[in-house]
Amino acid sequence: MKTTTRLEHINVTVSDPDKTAAMLSELFDWSIRWSGASIENGYTVHVGDEQQYIALYKPEIKPETANKSYLMVNGLNHIAIVVEDLTAIEHKVIELGYKPFSHGNYEPGKRFYFRDENNIEFELVSYN
Numbered sequence: 608m609k610t611t612t613r614l615e616h617i618n619v620t621v622s623d624p625d626k627t628a629a630m631l632s633e634l635f636d637w638s639i640r641w642s643g644a645s646i647e648n649g650y651t652v653h654v655g656d657e658q659q660y661i662a663l664y665k666p667e668i669k670p671e672t673a674n675k676s677y678l679m680v681n682g683l684n685h686i687a688i689v690v691e692d693l694t695a696i697e698h699k700v701i702e703l704g705y706k707p708f709s710h711g712n713y714e715p716g717k718r719f720y721f722r723d724e725n726n727i728e729f730e731l732v733s734y735n
Contacts, residue, residue: 616653616660619683620670621725624652624663630723631661634699635688661686672726685720685728693717693733700731 621627624642631637631654640660645651648667653660676682690696697707697719705721712718718732 614659616662618662618664621663621665624650624665627663628652628654630703685730687730687732690731690733691735693731696731
């Protein structure tokens with residue numbers, strides 16, 4: 608019997624959960640689902656839609672910055688988000704001051720990447 612599964616959320620550490628949530632809300636028309644106190648005396652903001660979200664966590668102490676996630680066990684390499692209009696999203700990314708890179712057009716879709724101020728790499732992909 609095959610079951611249906613989906614990714615509900617991911618949880619990443621950022622320097623400013625409110626700032627990152629505002630950026631993601633602007634880009635993807637998402638909203639804040641919840642915010643408040645969390646583990647290790649930290650603060651978390653859940654931003655997304657009714658189906659899924661990204662939990663943006665900041666611990667009480669200043670978090671360290673990973674230099675090369677692709678070379679670390681437990682490293683977050685990127686977060687991929689499917690969008691309908693890749694060109695429109697790219698314009699928003701640029702307007703918000705981020706620099707798109709590694710544009711690709713290969714199966715199963717078109718994509719590009721950008722890094723935010725936390726050095727988190729986002730992959731934006733369209734299957735249209």
